[in-house]
Amino acid sequence: MKKILIHYSFILSVFLLTCFTANAVTSFSGKVGIKADTLSDSESNYFDPIMKLQGFFSGQFDFSNNTTIRTEVSVITQDILEGGIAEDTDAKFKVDELSITKQFMLGGFSNYFSLFSGTYEPIGSDIFLRRHFGIEEIDSVLTQTWLGLKNSTLLPFDGTGGSYIIQPDALPIATGLYIYVNHRNTDDSELNLDLRFGGAFNNFCIDIAGGFGAPLKSENTETQQENFLTVDELYLHGGTELFIGNKYSGGLFAEIGIQDLKFTRNGGSKFDYSSENLYLLIEPRFVEKYYKMNISFYSFPKETIEHLSFIDNNMGFDVNLFNDMLHIKSNTLTFGSHFTASWDRNSFSDLKSFFKNDEENDDFHYPDFKISPYIVLNTPTAIIKTMLELITSDFSKNAKDSVRFNASYQQFL
Secondary structure (H helix, E strand, O other): OHHHHHHHHHHHHHHHHHHHHHHHEEEEEEEEEEEEEEEEOOOOOOOOEEEEEEEEEEEEEEEOOOEEEEEEEEEEEOOOOOOOOOOOOOEEEEEEEEEEEEEEEEOOEEEEEEEEEEEOOOEOOOHHHHHHHOOOOOOOHHHOOOOOOOOOOOEOOEEEEEEEEEEEOOOOEEEEEEEEEEOOOOOOOEEEEEEEEEEEEOOEEEEEEEEEEEEOEEEOOOOOOEEEEEOOEEEEEEEEEEEEEEOOOEEEEEEEEEEEEEEEOOOOOEEEOOHHHEEEEEEEEEEOOOOEEEEEEEEOOHHHOOOOOOOOOOEEEEEEEEEEEEEEOOEEEEEEEEEEEEEOOOOHHHHHHHHOOOOOOOOOOOOEEEEEEEEEEEOOOEEEEEEEEEEHHHOOOOHHHOEEEEEEEEEEO
């Protein structure tokens, strides 16, 4: 209950501040989108189509006093065909981001002071680099969600808190501090502190951050004594996103990090590490005369893949072969296909069983193979995407669950 009150108290505060300064709005920009996933009901014995919808709205309000307010909300429905399109359908609604940023100059530095609630400029999305340096998108298609501005997050700054960023006018770098509270690892309020550095240079971009979360307790878990404040464990986290090269000649994109590395001091200091918390994406990108190709090797924590566009398992590799050089007046048409092999594994060590194909190896199984052709139409005001997913490894045994289709539409406001 306390978590809900803190969250909505922040929302109310930003709303009231917006009302007092509404006459100073100088510009608005935003995006709205919807995505439909069509597949067969896995519990049916025949092809029984279901359709789930995802939608989002994001907006940015700029004020004449160098203040910016940003908001993003999303909704995910259950099957809209089961009870009829015109009937009520269960859905989940979420405020993904609500933030206010004040910019001011001081001694040759641009200063950004922000208050936020939700997921704010996470590592694993290039949104921080785009907002501060105006770069083109560098994120991997593999981590897109089609659900909003942010992608699968390597290090989410998720909670309620604030940040302070300084950016020198003479150099394309920015650095800052994030302080926020959430309940990511325990039921207790967890105070997080993170340091961040970002830079955008010719043929090189980097965004790196690291810090810790400290559950705040009033009782020592070892002695059971009541204290005013006890911190007997920390959850360390950190990660980086970088791109060497450019979109015209190719390069190397990478995301590497660790989530929730537990450090406990009771009864002696110790680290509780699991490779399940490792986040890794290595993606060489090649540009040829008539096509482009991205080759990706990835291992994601399982909770990060729930809303990805077409990734089903948390570990594997993908080849994205495409052409985005077809122009029709002011529109750009991209067509290509993903070729994916993936495993539902907890860590890299689990993959050793893949190479032991014998009768005593109960863990052995072949990867899931999938082919996903797609078409993307970019216009000056909208983006239209369609994709057909064919799970070839299961097609002969279970054809009805091996075909999926999804389409999305995004409109710039």
